[in-house]
Amino acid sequence: MRIALARLAVAGSAAVLFTGIAAPAMASDTQVRITNKTISNDHGRMTFYDDGDMFEVCDTKADGQGVEGQLLEGDKTVLYLTDGGDAGCDKGGYDISWGKSYYMELAWMGGGPSVMSPSFSE
Structure with missing residues (x-):
């Protein structure tokens, strides 16, 4: 049971980390298109x-x-x-x-x- 919870925690952390990285990348893509x-x-x-x-x-x-x-x-x-x-x-x-x-x-x-x-x- 402990191993299953540990794996779930690692998977959840990876999902949060991936989401945190993806969001700023999308924002910077928008900024690149600004031509001021x-x-x-x-x-x-x-x-x-x-x-x-x-x-x-x-x-x-x-x-x-x-x-x-x-x-x-x-x-x-x-x-x-x-x-x-x-x-x-x-x-x-x-x-x-x-x-x-x-x-x-x-x-x-x-x-x-x-x-x-x-x-x-x-």
Whole structure:
């Protein structure tokens, strides 16, 4: 009887362990499919939210200068956003088309180099 109970306890522990491992794996699979992208520098950030094709530019440093972000389709600017001097971030939408390459670029309006994202598409 003791051997049967011991085997049952081991089997139950294995089932709990397997369930505990499987649940996080499924959650991480969902996270892998999220395609939001963010680029940043010392003064702000620009984020692409895939759900709704929204872009957000945020000035994160109160230095008297804002930040500007642009969405490029190839070498053409298709969306331009700025933020600075007001509360909150500025947002704008642009429909990302299938099969085209896009880049985000973020610059500090006080000068210096800009930050460019790797190309992305849907």
